Structure formats: C-alpha cells, structure tokens
Amino acid sequence: MMKKIVLSLLVFFNFSLAIANDVCPMNFSDANLCAELMWNDGPYLGKVSGFTVKFWGAQDSNQINTSPEYSIKIYSWMVMDNGHSHAGPALTWNEITPGVFISKDARFFMGRMKGYWEVKVDLSQGGVIVSSQAQRVNFE
C-alpha cells in the first residue's frame, strides 16, 4: 500500500513538473515573467540559425506577450565537458513587437569540442542581473 502511495506521488510530481515546464518553459521567477524560445531556422551547426523568444506574465494563463521592463541580453553559451564554459559568436536581437524578440544570426559549432550549447537570456536592471534562464540547444 505504501509503495503505491509513494509511486503515485512520484508520478504526480513528475506530471506536475512537466505541466509547469510546458506552461512556463523559461521561468524568470525573480522578474515574474515566463518565456519560450522557438526555432525559426535551425538550429544548425556551422550555419546561421534563427529563433524567437516570447515573454508573458508569469500569472497570465492566456500568455499575452509582455515586454519585460528590464534590459535584456541574449547570447549563446558553450558548456564543455572539460569544465570550461564560454560564450559563442555574438548574436543580435530585435524586439519586433512588445515581448517578442527575434534573432537571425545565432551561430553554433562544435569544432571538435565535447559538450553542449545553450541560449541564455539575462534580464538586468541597473547593471545587475535580476533573472537569467538558459535553454539547451538540440541539434537534429
């Protein structure tokens, strides 16, 4: 009986976590914002890729786009298996409509590195990072 309860709790917990991630894929909790990154082109290795990042209020179940009232920085980040990490080639972004940022020049490569890439988004105020999230890049 006890095992069934524990198992049920585990399933419930994982299920809730999955739903939470779907509802708020990038949770900027300290900024009370959620965001989602979607690939428009790619992602590719050795070729320019493009993506969109959309923001909305954390409590907004309708996910209406909301422009973050913070300075935003979007960049690629390489996490290498040897413990070193570094930024990737600089990319640019534009807020095409409030809360929707698009980048058309993200560049990823492996160059014999072992590790993985992320796209990181920092929200800052007064030069201080308030909240930061990263999304791992999965190449097909």
Added chain:
Amino acid sequence: MNNHFVAIIIFVFSFVSCGDSPFLNTQDSKKSATSTEINLNGKIDLSTENRSNQSQLQEGVFKLQALWGHGPSISDENKMMVILTDEGGNRFDFQGILDVYIWMPDMGHGSFPIKVTRLSEGIFELSEIFFTMDGYWDIHFEFIINDEVVEAIKWGLTL
C-alpha cells in the same frame, strides 16, 4: 595695440581648438583598425599528381599579407583582408581554393567556419571570424588545388 594682438591670438586658438584640427594628421585614428598586420611567406610547388590542368599551375613563392578590417576581438565578428603577392610585388593570382580556419591548440577546438570571398586577383576577404574565448589562437591558411592542400601556413595570436 597689444590688447588687439592678444585678442586675435586668443580668438584664433579658441577657433581652431573647437573640434579636430585640419592641420593634424587623422591617419592615426584609422590605423588602429588595421594596425595588426601579418606577413607570411608561402610556396606552392605542385607535384606531377596535381598537374591535371595546365591553366591552374600556381607554382612559386608568394607573400601573404593579412590586415584586420575589424578586430581581432573576442565574441564579435572579425574581418580580415588577405593579399597575395609574388616575389616581384605583383598580385599572386591563386586560382585554387583558399581555406582559412582558426584553432585553439591549448583547448583543442576550433570555431565557426570562416567565410572566404575572392574579391579580385590575389585579394580575399575573410569574414565571420569568431574568437570565442581569450587565449592563444592559430589562424590556418590552406591553399587547395584539386582537393589537395598544396601549401599550409599559419599565424598565431593571443587575445
């Protein structure tokens, strides 16, 4: 009279001190973009296996001059102009493929593929050069004819 003279002197200095002086050489401000210049020597010595097309013979000693158009800097895109000249100082019109890549020997990895554009005889533009971290990098220049690297030279820099 002296007061007038002093007033004129003050006026002249006040006028010319506003903004850039037309008498100063402004070349220095432009030099910084291309002040890092590298000069390398190479030699293409084709063996009989590569002589598949007589019109593509490119034997000879050449000089490679590379000038930074933007950079070198970390993370941002860097650009470089490459000019090939022969021993007589004339443009060395390499007809094969110039492949350029950067490599970080201490870390054992390279970077994003570099775009090489042939602008004219012996003149190439290199773009999308990204140094992703500080440290020592090698810039490799490979001269390829019929899918074979006939000459390879490199230049190292520390960022």
